[in-house]
Amino acid sequence: MLFKGGGLPHESLALQEKLFGAGPDYNFMTRIERFKNSLVRVQHFIRCCARYNLHDHADKKWFEGVAFPNEVSVLGPHSGMFIPTLKEQGSEEQIQKWVPQAEKHQIMGTYIQTELGHGTFVRGLETTATYDPKTEEFILNSPTLTSIKWWPGGLGRTCNFGIVMALLYIDGKNYGMHPFVVQLRSLKTHEPLPGLTMGDIGPKFGFDTVDNGYLQFNHFGIPRENMLMKYCQVLKNGTYTKQTRNPKFSYGAMIFVRSMVVYEVAGQGLAKACTIAIRYSAIRRQSELKKSRPEPQILDYQTQQYKLFPLLALAYAVWFTGVRMKEIYFMVNNEIKQGHTERLPELHAISSGLKAFTTSMASWGIERCRLACGGHGYSAASGLPKIYVNATGGCTYEGENTVMLLQCARFLMNIYGGVKNGRRPSGSVNYLGERISSRCTLTSEFTLKSLADAFKHRAARMIKEASERLNRLQASGNDPEDSWNLNSVVLTKAAEAHCHYYMVLVFESVVESVEDNCVKDILRQLCQLLALCGIQENSGDFIQDGFLNNDQLELVKQKQLSLLSEIRPNAVLLVDAFEFHDVQLGSILGRFDGNVYENLFKWAKKTPLNKPEDLIHRLLR
Ligand SMILES: CCCCCCCCCCCCCCCCCC(=O)SCCNC(=O)CCNC(=O)[C@H](O)C(C)(C)COP(=O)(O)OP(=O)(O)OC[C@H]1O[C@@H](n2cnc3c(N)ncnc32)[C@H](O)[C@@H]1OP(=O)(O)O
Numbered sequence: 374m375l376f377k378g379g380g381l382p383h384e385s386l387a388l389q390e391k392l393f394g395a396g397p398d399y400n401f402m403t404r405i406e407r408f409k410n411s412l413v414r415v416q417h418f419i420r421c422c423a424r425y426n427l428h429d430h431a432d433k434k435w436f437e438g439v440a441f442p443n444e445v446s447v448l449g450p451h452s453g454m455f456i457p458t459l460k461e462q463g464s465e466e467q468i469q470k471w472v473p474q475a476e477k478h479q480i481m482g483t484y485i486q487t488e489l490g491h492g493t494f495v496r497g498l499e500t501t502a503t504y505d506p507k508t509e510e511f512i513l514n515s516p517t518l519t520s521i522k523w524w525p526g527g528l529g530r531t532c533n534f535g536i537v538m539a540l541l542y543i544d545g546k547n548y549g550m551h552p553f554v555v556q557l558r559s560l561k562t563h564e565p566l567p568g569l570t571m572g573d574i575g576p577k578f579g580f581d582t583v584d585n586g587y588l589q590f591n592h593f594g595i596p597r598e599n600m601l602m603k604y605c606q607v608l609k610n611g612t613y614t615k616q617t618r619n620p621k622f623s624y625g626a627m628i629f630v631r632s633m634v635v636y637e638v639a640g641q642g643l644a645k646a647c648t649i650a651i652r653y654s655a656i657r658r659q660s661e662l663k664k665s666r667p668e669p670q671i672l673d674y675q676t677q678q679y680k681l682f683p684l685l686a687l688a689y690a691v692w693f694t695g696v697r698m699k700e701i702y703f704m705v706n707n708e709i710k711q712g713h714t715e716r717l718p719e720l721h722a723i724s725s726g727l728k729a730f731t732t733s734m735a736s737w738g739i740e741r742c743r744l745a746c747g748g749h750g751y752s753a754a755s756g757l758p759k760i761y762v763n764a765t766g767g768c769t770y771e772g773e774n775t776v777m778l779l780q781c782a783r784f785l786m787n788i789y790g791g792v793k794n795g796r797r798p799s800g801s802v803n804y805l806g807e808r809i810s811s812r813c814t815l816t817s818e819f820t821l822k823s824l825a826d827a828f829k830h831r832a833a834r835m836i837k838e839a840s841e842r843l844n845r846l847q848a849s850g851n852d853p854e855d856s857w858n859l860n861s862v863v864l865t866k867a868a869e870a871h872c873h874y875y876m877v878l879v880f881e882s883v884v885e886s887v888e889d890n891c892v893k894d895i896l897r898q899l900c901q902l903l904a905l906c907g908i909q910e911n912s913g914d915f916i917q918d919g920f921l922n923n924d925q926l927e928l929v930k931q932k933q934l935s936l937l938s939e940i941r942p943n944a945v946l947l948v949d950a951f952e953f954h955d956v957q958l959g960s961i962l963g964r965f966d967g968n969v970y971e972n973l974f975k976w977a978k979k980t981p982l983n984k985p986e987d988l989i990h991r992l993l994r
């Protein structure tokens with residue numbers, strides 16, 4: 374049970390539900406059918422929560438994994454953003470009023486921030502909420518075309534409530550972005566309320582089961598009590614008060630989801646893709662290794678191992694890092710609730726950095742898994758296209774990845790600047806205060822410590838150089854903003870190096886904590902492979918300052934190749950250990966029983982194009 378903790382009982386419960394275990398095939402549906410099917414599942418899921426007394430969020434998550442395999446349902450924005458924002462930004466009274474209704478799904482909400490003209494630049498959003506002390510209302514308005522809200526999940530058709538991020542105006546003064554609870558649709562008729570123009574934004578790359586929507590406000594009034602008032606209040610007479618706390622608290626929902634995405638999206642998506650590709654590679658036989666011998670399993674080709682085993686190692690690394698990210702989020706969030714906000718900047722930086730780093734790696738990795746499955750990987754029957762289109766959304770939503778790396782880099786530059794002025798860093802950046810050795814200690818043993826040290830050296834050097842380059846750009850006459858932009862490629866690479874080191878370190882710590890020697894040895898091999906591939910793929914970074922020499926690089930290559938053979942006997946077991954049920958994988962290639970060909974044939978026969986259809990028949994006759 375390296376992975377699951379208490380998840381299995383809830384998965385088994387969910388699998389007993391006929392609708393979840395053996396529903397209609399997603400691949401043969403139109404977008405509208407996919408959406409409707411997901412809504413039917415949502416309703417059934419809600420009934421199951423009541424029937425099985427599922428209140429705990431983690432328990433529901435296990436259930437959801439079976440109910441909505443490899444897709445986001447409209448419950449995602451509701452339970453992942455609407456409810457957490459109410460809880461984090463609402464006053465006690467507001468929490469009492471809305472959270473119980475939301476948890477019982479009597480109201481369904483979403484998080485409404487992005488606009489047609491701006492997503493990344495939150496300070497550039499234009500929707501206004503103007504307080505009118507006479508009516509004690511906020512008047513929400515979309516003053517321009519670009520201010521129309523665009524993208525929120527569930528907004529198009531489903532949700533009847535939303536948290537709207539808007540600029541607060543009182544007496545002509547702009548107080549910045551604040552969250553407002555807004556009823557969007559009638560609880561009786563489900564029609565949009567007067568003053569709101571709303572709908573679905575149309576088909577997308579993935580996310581077929583979510584009605585991402587648009588919303589235009591036409592001087593739409595909401596009661597004063599609907600501004601979430603935990604950190605800032607507007608009194609009846611229009612007086613604005615705020616606690617002397619970090620103004621970025623209103624960005625809390627984004628930190629939460631970014632922290633969850635590492636595990637929920639990147640970790641799960643890549644682990645599923647590896648399960649499919651590795652199981653299939655053990656079933657598929659092709660070509661000859663030796664003359665007049667049976668065709669080998671394609672997993673026996675070194676090149677196939679070289680494609681897949683580094684991704685398997687990455688899947689384990691991202692999974693462990695995602696679990697650690699969640700722990701850090703809840704720990705720091707608890708500290709914040711008790712008034713200790715010192716670690717908020719670090720939480721913002723590490724969640725931004727890891728969200729970007731892991732979703733990019735997972736997205737690239739899932740596509741490599743698809744390519745490694747040859748022709749059948751290209752078929753929807755592989756399940757890989759669906760996993761890819763949904764997971765790759767994580768590179769964009771909740772902060773576009775480049776922008777998130779730059780946020781992480783901003784923190785790293787602040788910390789590095791502080792170190793130069795004698796401050797001691799702590800937490801994930803404590804290594805920036807250490808003396809880092811300039812020569813690599815890697816030997817043919819490749820201890821995990823020596824590998825992690827190599828990544829530490831790389832990150833520290835790249836952060837130092839990014840900082841020095843920034844200073845040089847300013848010293849040569851550029852203003853700070855231009856210097857930042859002229860240095861931004863270097864900055865994103867420094868942030869990636871920091872995240873890469875963090876991931877290797879997390880993996881190393883997990884290996885050290887394992888007591889079973891056999892499991893420990895196997896995980897050590899994976900961790901070594903992860904690190905060695907990281908060194909080889911970024912070898913320029915490690916050689917640039919003479920840290921690693923050519924002889925060591927040759928050793929890296931040799932060890933990488935020998936690890937492929939060492940991992941081969943355990944490869945299928947290592948993906949089985951993720952314990953994904955066939956329903957969760959949604960893949961004929963990745964079936965647990967390995968019965969691929971027979972099921973591919975059955976599946977193809979069911980495709981709607983094979984059914985008698987008048988128009989096609991007439992056109993072809
Ligand atoms: C329990 C389980 C529950 C289930 C969960 C399930 C999760 C699974 C998810 C699957 C489903 C997901 C569905 C998809 C949902 C997508 C929802 C969205 O996209 S919604 C839309 C998402 N949209 C986006 O993500 C938009 C992305 N853009 C942004 O977030 C902001 O515009 C920005 C951060 C880029 C800049 O902000 P700006 O205000 O211009 O700030 P400056 O740059 O000027 O920096 C000034 C200072 O502020 C600091 N600081 C900044 N932020 C924070 C923070 N959060 N905190 C602390 N500090 C922060 C910064 O470091 C700096 O410090 P210093 O150096 O001065 O000391």
Ligand SMILES: Cc1cc2nc3c(=O)[nH]c(=O)nc-3n(C[C@H](O)[C@H](O)[C@H](O)COP(=O)(O)OP(=O)(O)OC[C@H]3O[C@@H](n4cnc5c(N)ncnc54)[C@H](O)[C@@H]3O)c2cc1C
Pocket residue numbers: 450483484485486487490491492493494523524525526580585766769770771772773774775776779
């Ligand atoms: C599937 C999906 C679900 C979503 N769900 C929601 C939701 O529920 N609620 C919601 O409010 N929003 C949602 N969004 C919107 C999402 O949060 C935004 O699309 C995202 O934050 C990116 O912003 P953008 O679209 O403005 O990208 P842009 O900022 O326009 O990005 C375009 C390019 O510009 C670059 N760029 C932009 N700014 C900078 C900069 N400062 N420095 C360097 N490069 C820069 C980016 O790196 C990128 O390459 C969703 C989006 C998707 C795809």
